[in-house]
Amino acid sequence: PLCGALAAELLALPESLKAMTKDFFEIHLTWLQENIKKGQDQGVLKPDLDVITVSRFILNALEGASFVSWAMSDDYEKSSGFDLILAGILRSEA
């Protein structure tokens, strides 16, 4: 959400802030990658997920969610599709 707000203003940002936004996304990606790996190690997440691809996909989906819900003036929580992401990455035999 915060990075969504930042990213939304990207076009209007000076170069230094564009680099910051990129760093910000990188931080999110690194966090996602570490935690998906942890989840796999603990047997909570599907072991066959590609950590890099899935992390980027989650970032995309949540960035897009904050963005679209803002354009549509509706509820981010209800429209983020986070349940669908979870359903896609959790091990089903729980």
Next chain:
Amino acid sequence: PLCGALAAELLALPESLKAMTKDFFEIHLTWLQENIKKGQDQGVLKPDLDVITVSRFILNALEGASFVSWAMSDDYEKSSGFDLILAGILRSEA
């Protein structure tokens, strides 16, 4: 991609164009909903998908993808996660 570019400039747009961007998303959502329904009717897509939720999720994910890849200056095609979306909605018994 086009609507991503539009949406990215949303903050800077006058009210009339904000409404257009919203309409633009609505057109995408309607198209997605119709085609997911068709895909279900033809037995290509999973029959238990919630059409509204999944359509919004696809829009979110692809908007986010165009947005994040632009901020990261990398390749939209390679990072959109479209394969993951397909894997999530196609009937597996194919």
